[in-house]
Amino acid sequence: MEEIVSRSGVTIRDVARVAGVSLSSVSRALNGGKNVSARIARDVAAAASTLGYQPDFMARSLRTRSSGMVGCLVPDVSNPLNATIVRAAEACLRDAGYLLIIANTANDPAREREAAARLRGRRLDGMLVAPAGDGNARIWRDLVAAGTPIVILDRDPLEDEDDIPSPAVLVDHRAGAMAATRYLVALGHRRIALLTADADMRPSRERIAGFRAVFAEAGIDAAGAQLCIQASPMDFPQGGTLALLRGTPRPTAIIALGTRILAGVLRAARDLGLSVPRDLSVLSVGDTDLAAVHTPPITALRWSLEDVGRAAADLLLQRLHGVGGQAQARTLLPVELVLRESCAPPAA
Amino acid sequence: MEEIVSRSGVTIRDVARVAGVSLSSVSRALNGGKNVSARIARDVAAAASTLGYQPDFMARSLRTRSSGMVGCLVPDVSNPLNATIVRAAEACLRDAGYLLIIANTANDPAREREAAARLRGRRLDGMLVAPAGDGNARIWRDLVAAGTPIVILDRDPLEDEDDIPSPAVLVDHRAGAMAATRYLVALGHRRIALLTADADMRPSRERIAGFRAVFAEAGIDAAGAQLCIQASPMDFPQGGTLALLRGTPRPTAIIALGTRILAGVLRAARDLGLSVPRDLSVLSVGDTDLAAVHTPPITALRWSLEDVGRAAADLLLQRLHGVGGQAQARTLLPVELVLRESCAPPAA
DNA sequence: TTGAAAGCGCTAACAT
DNA sequence: ATGTTAGCGCTTTCAA
Numbered sequence: 174m175e176e177i178v179s180r181s182g183v184t185i186r187d188v189a190r191v192a193g194v195s196l197s198s199v200s201r202a203l204n205g206g207k208n209v210s211a212r213i214a215r216d217v218a219a220a221a222s223t224l225g226y227q228p229d230f231m232a233r234s235l236r237t238r239s240s241g242m243v244g245c246l247v248p249d250v251s252n253p254l255n256a257t258i259v260r261a262a263e264a265c266l267r268d269a270g271y272l273l274i275i276a277n278t279a280n281d282p283a284r285e286r287e288a289a290a291r292l293r294g295r296r297l298d299g300m301l302v303a304p305a306g307d308g309n310a311r312i313w314r315d316l317v318a319a320g321t322p323i324v325i326l327d328r329d330p331l332e333d334e335d336d337i338p339s340p341a342v343l344v345d346h347r348a349g350a351m352a353a354t355r356y357l358v359a360l361g362h363r364r365i366a367l368l369t370a371d372a373d374m375r376p377s378r379e380r381i382a383g384f385r386a387v388f389a390e391a392g393i394d395a396a397g398a399q400l401c402i403q404a405s406p407m408d409f410p411q412g413g414t415l416a417l418l419r420g421t422p423r424p425t426a427i428i429a430l431g432t433r434i435l436a437g438v439l440r441a442a443r444d445l446g447l448s449v450p451r452d453l454s455v456l457s458v459g460d461t462d463l464a465a466v467h468t469p470p471i472t473a474l475r476w477s478l479e480d481v482g483r484a485a486a487d488l489l490l491q492r493l494h495g496v497g498g499q500a501q502a503r504t505l506l507p508v509e510l511v512l513r514e515s516c517a518p519p520a521a
Numbered sequence: 522m523e524e525i526v527s528r529s530g531v532t533i534r535d536v537a538r539v540a541g542v543s544l545s546s547v548s549r550a551l552n553g554g555k556n557v558s559a560r561i562a563r564d565v566a567a568a569a570s571t572l573g574y575q576p577d578f579m580a581r582s583l584r585t586r587s588s589g590m591v592g593c594l595v596p597d598v599s600n601p602l603n604a605t606i607v608r609a610a611e612a613c614l615r616d617a618g619y620l621l622i623i624a625n626t627a628n629d630p631a632r633e634r635e636a637a638a639r640l641r642g643r644r645l646d647g648m649l650v651a652p653a654g655d656g657n658a659r660i661w662r663d664l665v666a667a668g669t670p671i672v673i674l675d676r677d678p679l680e681d682e683d684d685i686p687s688p689a690v691l692v693d694h695r696a697g698a699m700a701a702t703r704y705l706v707a708l709g710h711r712r713i714a715l716l717t718a719d720a721d722m723r724p725s726r727e728r729i730a731g732f733r734a735v736f737a738e739a740g741i742d743a744a745g746a747q748l749c750i751q752a753s754p755m756d757f758p759q760g761g762t763l764a765l766l767r768g769t770p771r772p773t774a775i776i777a778l779g780t781r782i783l784a785g786v787l788r789a790a791r792d793l794g795l796s797v798p799r800d801l802s803v804l805s806v807g808d809t810d811l812a813a814v815h816t817p818p819i820t821a822l823r824w825s826l827e828d829v830g831r832a833a834a835d836l837l838l839q840r841l842h843g844v845g846g847q848a849q850a851r852t853l854l855p856v857e858l859v860l861r862e863s864c865a866p867p868a869a
Numbered sequence: 870t871t872g873a874a875a876g877c878g879c880t881a882a883c884a885t
Numbered sequence: 886a887t888g889t890t891a892g893c894g895c896t897t898t899c900a901a
Contacts, residue, residue, distance in 0.1 A: 184878055195888045200880060208886055227642040231582040232878035235893045240579065251608040253601045260599040263625055274622050277611055294575040295620070436814045443816060463811045466784045468791060532894060543872045548896060556870060580894035583877045
């Protein structure tokens with residue numbers, strides 16, 4: 174089985190010539206394999222491998238109007254959470270023969286528009302997207318209308334002209350936040366602060382809603398539920414927490430939305446000489462090394478990022494392969510509360 | 522300036538018809554703009570925007586033999602270090618009009634081969650790659666030989682047939698490791714363990730070399746330099762460290778190569794009731810939230826991942842745009858020692 | 870300066 | 886079952 178390295182530029186024509194058959198026979202043999210005699214199949218395979226033939230996807234795409242590529246728009250791949258999602262999605266899509274194209278949007282609608290425009294001419298077969306905001310829904314709706322299958326990642330599902338929501342992978346942040354808040358309330362906390370960098374995206378919104386719902390259902394004075402929302406000047410987590418913890422009355426527990434925030438909270442607590450959990454209970458939304466390894470280890474809300482990526486890829490593949498009709502257009506992933514040592518009853 | 526949303530399928534032909542000019546004039550007007558009268562330029566622009574024309578990159582690529590895409594092969598995007606590099610590179614390349622395609626190789630040569638094969642037919646204009654090992658050099662050399670510009674990320678540079686090494690972005694891990702080791706030695710440590718999950722890739726190799734070099738140059742008994750290399754069963758960091766710390770004599774300081782390892786070390790120290798830095802000094806190679814926020818904060822070796830990504834993208838763009846000849850084919854990035862509170866003189 | 874025409878490499882009718 | 890032909894949408898000679 175000899176193999177000559179292709180110096181690029183071996184076309185289907187060359188294969189046809191070497192195999193002594195027609196162009197289309199080669200195409201058929203190499204693709205479907207339908208309506209191809211054994212002899213031709215064999216000769217073509219031999220010729221192709223001898224020449225080191227590699228089909229040209231550009232040309233193929235031009236004909237078939239499908240690129241074998243899927244776009245992925247995320248706020249920021251360097252965020253470990255997103256990165257994990259992307260990796261899982263990439264693995265699924267790769268196995269199905271697709272290439273993943275990533276574009277960072279920095280949660281910036283302008284960037285997102287730009288990316289959408291740039292991807293439009295590329296004939297992407299589908300998109301995984303975490304939209305930056307609602308103002309931008311139009312650009313996605315356009316893509317949807319143009320027939321590009323889209324799967325939304327943990328954001329509000331878009332609705333098309335017929336009010337059919339696009340497929341989406343959602344995480345049950347509300348239930349998670351409720352579990353976390355209930356846990357703190359059960360420990361005796363009545364002044365709980367929730368720190369977040371945004372309140373607009375679906376995940377934060379849902380968490381905040383869950384947080385409030387627990388206060389309401391428990392009949393606790395809602396004034397105890399402090400919301401600290403602060404679009405991020407770089408030092409927000411630490412600075413914001415310092416301010417919060419210096420206030421009176423001080424919250425006895427803090428729910429930190431995200432690794433960044435958690436880091437700030439822990440730093441601030443240390444700066445103030447507050448001991449966790451004796452002086453302050455800390456609960457992280459999102460489980461990372463930082464939470465798991467910190468001293469003391471931080472109780473955290475966790476959900477499977479791999480599952481998010483996988484589910485998104487599956488939903489998309491389902492639509493790409495046209496299976497299952499409209500079934501299972503939505504996936505809701507559970508959130509789990511990982512009990513560790515950062516929460517305790519408030520000091521009397 | 523009215524704008525009608527394209528329902529996809531607006532070709533250059535349509536623009537030509539609407540603008541009342543020929544196909545080629547549109548192409549010229551839209552691209553170079555050379556040899557185009559002002560009138561035509563205006564009419565074409567108007568028509569294009571009215572129709573919401575988007576050039577078809579597939580078709581264009583077929584003609585020009587360049588896809589406007591760059592591949593990026595990394596072991597694992599979900600590793601925050603890689604992810605940061607990827608993000609920085611993506612930003613640079615995007616600004617230059619390129620799309621980034623990522624492929625995870627899991628440091629697995631087989632995967633890498635597969636990815637290389639899959640990307641070959643796509644006419645990628647270039648590649649950023651962190652090769653998984655040396656056995657695979659051939660597949661890259663083939664690509665290089667076929668004319669695809671490649672930039673190596675923090676791995677041994679490949680050499681082509683004429684022994685010209687490929688462009689590469691290297692981090693000065695050896696100097697970093699030396700600085701770290703010297704620091705510990707200066708504190709009085711004589712039994713220092715270096716924990717790593719691999720010893721083959723360039724970064725680890727260089728660090729180990731630096732580590733040993735310091736022992737040699739200081740004339741310290743090399744037996745004090747304990748190397749703990751362990752390809753990762755999932756619990757290696759913790760388990761391996763436990764074993765190490767139970768041994769006699771126990772190392773008084775540990776250098777942890779990577780976040781994963783650091784997490785394991787910290788966990789193990791906690792399990793054993795060892796206080797950092799009183800009973801054990803810990804130094805992290807690679808600076809992350811975990812190191813910065815831990816109690817106590819961990820002294821760490823840091824280098825700019827953004828710079829790695831940016832430098833790689835720049836090197837590649839330089840070659841893509843054919844500027845600068847062969848100049849500046851190599852970038853060596855510095856490593857910095859961030860002093861924090863996890864290292865102290867060993868207990869007497 | 871502009872237009873006509875020839876492909877890029879491939880797939881998919883359509884004949885045979 | 887196999888071959889012939891006509892494009893996919895674009896850029897690029899080559900004439901005019």
